[in-house]
Amino acid sequence: MIRVVLPAHLRTLAQVSGEVQVQLQGPVTQREVLDALEARYPMLRGTIRDQVTYRRRPFVRFFACEQDLSHEGPDAPLPDAVASGAQPLLVVGAMAGG
Numbered sequence: 240m241i242r243v244v245l246p247a248h249l250r251t252l253a254q255v256s257g258e259v260q261v262q263l264q265g266p267v268t269q270r271e272v273l274d275a276l277e278a279r280y281p282m283l284r285g286t287i288r289d290q291v292t293y294r295r296r297p298f299v300r301f302f303a304c305e306q307d308l309s310h311e312g313p314d315a316p317l318p319d320a321v322a323s324g325a326q327p328l329l330v331v332g333a334m335a336g337g
Contacts, residue, residue, distance in 0.1 A: 240260040240261070240262055241260065241262070241267060241321065241328065242321075242324055242328070243258060243276060243327060243330065244258045244327045244329045244330065245258075246330060246332040249283060249287070252282055253283055258327055259280070261275035261276055262275065263275055266314075266316060267316060267317045267322035268317060269308065269311065269312075269314075269315070273287060287299055287330060293313065295309060298333040299330065299331070299332060299333065300332075300333050301328060301329065301330060302328075303318050303321045303326055303328050303329060304318045304320050304321065306318070
């Protein structure tokens with residue numbers, strides 16, 4: 240099981256509390272995790288990534304194992320600790336302002 244921590248507003252939208260889990264068959268990549276997440280919680284489609292280009296939305300970041308994975312390719316393998324379920328993939332809403 241892959242563990243995913245969503246920001247509060249997306250947990251509210253998905254009607255979940257705490258972290259969510261998705262099951263993957265095959266490689267553990269950002270694309271596969273997000274595909275499984277959107278399949279399980281269809282109301283999240285378009286909130287984390289654009290549904291035409293599949294690019295990460297502005298102000299959304301991905302972290303795992305104390306690393307910023309936001310600029311990694313969608314098919315790059317996620318860290319082994321995420322693949323094993325030992326660590327979660329964090330989806331974080333970035334803040335901006337002045």
